[in-house]
Amino acid sequence: MNDRYLRAVRREPVDRTPVWFMRQAGRSLPEFRAVRARASLIEITRDPALCAEVTLQPVRRLGVDAAILFADITTPLAGIGVAFDIEPGVGPVVEHPIASAADVARLRSFEPDEAVGPLLEAIGLIRAASPVPLIGFAGAPFTLACYLVEGGPSREFLRTKTLMHAEPAAWTALMDALVAMTIRYLGAQVAAGAHAVQLFDSWVGGLGPRDYERNVAPWMRRLFAGLAPLGVPTTHFGVGTAGLLGLQAEAGGDVIGLDWRIALADGWAAVGERAVQGNLDPALLLGPFETVAETACWILDQAGGRPGHIFNLGHGVLPETDPDDLCRLVDLVHEYATAPTPPFVTGSTR
Amino acid sequence: MNDRYLRAVRREPVDRTPVWFMRQAGRSLPEFRAVRARASLIEITRDPALCAEVTLQPVRRLGVDAAILFADITTPLAGIGVAFDIEPGVGPVVEHPIASAADVARLRSFEPDEAVGPLLEAIGLIRAASPVPLIGFAGAPFTLACYLVEGGPSREFLRTKTLMHAEPAAWTALMDALVAMTIRYLGAQVAAGAHAVQLFDSWVGGLGPRDYERNVAPWMRRLFAGLAPLGVPTTHFGVGTAGLLGLQAEAGGDVIGLDWRIALADGWAAVGERAVQGNLDPALLLGPFETVAETACWILDQAGGRPGHIFNLGHGVLPETDPDDLCRLVDLVHEYATAPTPPFVTGSTR
Numbered sequence: 001m002n003d004r005y006l007r008a009v010r011r012e013p014v015d016r017t018p019v020w021f022m023r024q025a026g027r028s029l030p031e032f033r034a035v036r037a038r039a040s041l042i043e044i045t046r047d048p049a050l051c052a053e054v055t056l057q058p059v060r061r062l063g064v065d066a067a068i069l070f071a072d073i074t075t076p077l078a079g080i081g082v083a084f085d086i087e088p089g090v091g092p093v094v095e096h097p098i099a100s101a102a103d104v105a106r107l108r109s110f111e112p113d114e115a116v117g118p119l120l121e122a123i124g125l126i127r128a129a130s131p132v133p134l135i136g137f138a139g140a141p142f143t144l145a146c147y148l149v150e151g152g153p154s155r156e157f158l159r160t161k162t163l164m165h166a167e168p169a170a171w172t173a174l175m176d177a178l179v180a181m182t183i184r185y186l187g188a189q190v191a192a193g194a195h196a197v198q199l200f201d202s203w204v205g206g207l208g209p210r211d212y213e214r215n216v217a218p219w220m221r222r223l224f225a226g227l228a229p230l231g232v233p234t235t236h237f238g239v240g241t242a243g244l245l246g247l248q249a250e251a252g253g254d255v256i257g258l259d260w261r262i263a264l265a266d267g268w269a270a271v272g273e274r275a276v277q278g279n280l281d282p283a284l285l286l287g288p289f290e291t292v293a294e295t296a297c298w299i300l301d302q303a304g305g306r307p308g309h310i311f312n313l314g315h316g317v318l319p320e321t322d323p324d325d326l327c328r329l330v331d332l333v334h335e336y337a338t339a340p341t342p343p344f345v346t347g348s349t350r
Numbered sequence: 351m352n353d354r355y356l357r358a359v360r361r362e363p364v365d366r367t368p369v370w371f372m373r374q375a376g377r378s379l380p381e382f383r384a385v386r387a388r389a390s391l392i393e394i395t396r397d398p399a400l401c402a403e404v405t406l407q408p409v410r411r412l413g414v415d416a417a418i419l420f421a422d423i424t425t426p427l428a429g430i431g432v433a434f435d436i437e438p439g440v441g442p443v444v445e446h447p448i449a450s451a452a453d454v455a456r457l458r459s460f461e462p463d464e465a466v467g468p469l470l471e472a473i474g475l476i477r478a479a480s481p482v483p484l485i486g487f488a489g490a491p492f493t494l495a496c497y498l499v500e501g502g503p504s505r506e507f508l509r510t511k512t513l514m515h516a517e518p519a520a521w522t523a524l525m526d527a528l529v530a531m532t533i534r535y536l537g538a539q540v541a542a543g544a545h546a547v548q549l550f551d552s553w554v555g556g557l558g559p560r561d562y563e564r565n566v567a568p569w570m571r572r573l574f575a576g577l578a579p580l581g582v583p584t585t586h587f588g589v590g591t592a593g594l595l596g597l598q599a600e601a602g603g604d605v606i607g608l609d610w611r612i613a614l615a616d617g618w619a620a621v622g623e624r625a626v627q628g629n630l631d632p633a634l635l636l637g638p639f640e641t642v643a644e645t646a647c648w649i650l651d652q653a654g655g656r657p658g659h660i661f662n663l664g665h666g667v668l669p670e671t672d673p674d675d676l677c678r679l680v681d682l683v684h685e686y687a688t689a690p691t692p693p694f695v696t697g698s699t700r
Contacts, residue, residue, distance in 0.1 A: 155505075158633050158668070165637030205590070208610040208631045208664070210645055240555070243592035243612030260558040262593030281558045283508050287515030295560055314558070318508070 023316030079115025097151030112188030136194030205240025224252025260314030373666030429465025447501030462538030486544030555590025574602025610664030
């Protein structure tokens with residue numbers, strides 16, 4: 001197996017900088033759209049062969065160094081008794097948003113085999129077929145809490161923040177429940193064969209540092225402690241968290257994911273002795289490839305061949321992206337000369 | 351006149367930390383809602399007496415240390431020939447979004463008296479009646495360009511970013527036109543009596559540092575150079591720019607506005623020898639006042655009485671905010687003990 005990804009995560013020297021893309025399995029690929037024409041997102045995650053197929057499509061087409069399990073951030077929530085729909089053009093909509101401690105008390109405990117059996121079966125199929133490591137994933141508790149409290153997409157997370165401040169007992173109970181669920185969910189993914197896991201705290205960038213430290217970090221620490229016995233590397237990713245990176249790194253993760261809103265060198269300095277993943281703006285891929293190439297080199301220059309850089313976008317692949325450009329980007333990253341061993345030279349970043 | 355705001359902007363010692371709130375004139379005030387029941391936003395900005403009244407409402411009720419002219423970020427755009435509507439619940443919608451250099455070439459030059467005569471007249475009325483300085487304002491060119499290119503609200507600014515990269519001549523022409531307009535618009539506000547100006551780059555946090563440096567910073571530098579002859583202090587505010595603060599400060603502004611997503615001490619360190627404005631999360635005001643008070647003290651502790659802190663929210667007052675809580679927050683900031691002179695003591699920030 002190509003183990004560049006796993007070596008970089010451990011900050012070991014690599015022959016090429018490993019690269020994969022968040023949402024690499026998705027609507028940018030014609031072969032994915034062909035599957036989606038006959039199956040919904042939820043149906044794909046409940047059909048092991050189809051889920052494995054969709055997960056492996058980008059590995060075959062793009063030549064990336066890791067696969068990521070195809071699922072939605074909300075996939076496990078049905079397993080704790082949350083009813084929701086994925087509405088086209090809107091996203092997940094929760095039938096009964098959580099507004100009180102009583103609502104939290106009604107959540108069930110998470111039984112992986114019962115809740116996501118076909119997904120776990122898909123992991124076994126992927127593991128058997130994939131030439132690269134498989135990354136399992138879950139939404140981080142804050143981001144899942146936003147879904148459950150807002151009931152749907154939100155720009156400002158006002159209900160979530162108000163619950164957090166006005167109903168601290170409800171907030172604590174909700175985060176407790178989501179941490180417990182996530183440890184079991186990711187534990188089952190690893191038991192089924194995932195080589196690594198990533199936590200997506202996609203919405204935590206809406207919080208200030210004081211709220212993060214008080215109302216999120218304690219649960220992230222408990223979550224990472226709960227994942228440690230699994231013995232696999234963990235990636236901790238957020239969006240819009242340039243001002244929170246130090247606190248996120250303190251909370252846990254072998255790799256810290258960086259979005260594109262901070263220079264990689266600045267982000268790496270903020271997280272200290274960790275590996276980092278990122279951080280090209282996915283929107284650049286809708287413009288000329290020349291800009292993509294220049295910016296990718298700018299990012300790779302900042303990494304400067306220092307062990308522990310996994311190239312990725314700063315967020316997910318946009319559906320309008322041309323997969324040929326993703327192929328060219330993978331080739332560019334692989335052909336970029338990396339310094340084979342430390343001591344590294346920091347690139348000129350600005 | 352109460353000159354705390356102007357003294358703090360110049361980083362001079364003050365008896366109390368000055369405080370004002372972005373969107374302090376707005377839907378959180380019942381007296382504003384009474385005006386809005388009989389006049390639209392556009393009608394208010396075209397009626398000097400009404401505009402002055404609305405601008406002064408929060409000065410009277412809240413006891414803030416500065417007034418900010420009541421207008422919308424899109425108010426001057428009609429003056430360069432852009433037709434748009436403000437749709438309730440949506441925001442400004444441009445009839446013919448800009449998609450090419452030819453579209454930019456059709457923009458007219460901005461004649462302040464013709465474009466915003468009543469607004470300039472309002473400034474004279476406010477200046478005569480206000481016990482505190484009046485801050486004029488404009489949208490920054492990037493944020494205005496987003497409105498013009500996207501045609502309406504956007505989360506990801508994909509059209510704008512694609513135009514920037516795929517049509518650099520169009521982008522250059524558009525930013526040139528917006529800088530020229532903004533210099534004339536703010537020049538007219540100062541000539542009419544504004545004591546200071548603030549640039550709102552509300553959407554620039556969607557960009558990475560390389561895009562900012564190449565496609566925004568040169569125009570911001572030119573804009574601040576064009577404002578220098580006006581002889582009034584300038585504030586440079588963005589949202590979600592924790593990773594861009596150093597570049598923003600380099601581009602210009604006597605005061606750098608900080609949103610709530612970064613600790614004030616970290617933001618101040620990033621911008622260097624400037625005044626800073628901020629940075630309480632406006633969402634906290636929808637919860638218990640105790641959290642507001644604790645967080646305000648945490649922010650004031652970080653400023654530590656160092657000259658050059660103007661207290662504000664990290665973004666605008668939310669419509670659901672209770673104005674009594676804003677009054678209490680103003681009192682809290684004013685009653686908080688500030689160190690009268692340097693050397694300052696940095697607060698414990700984390």
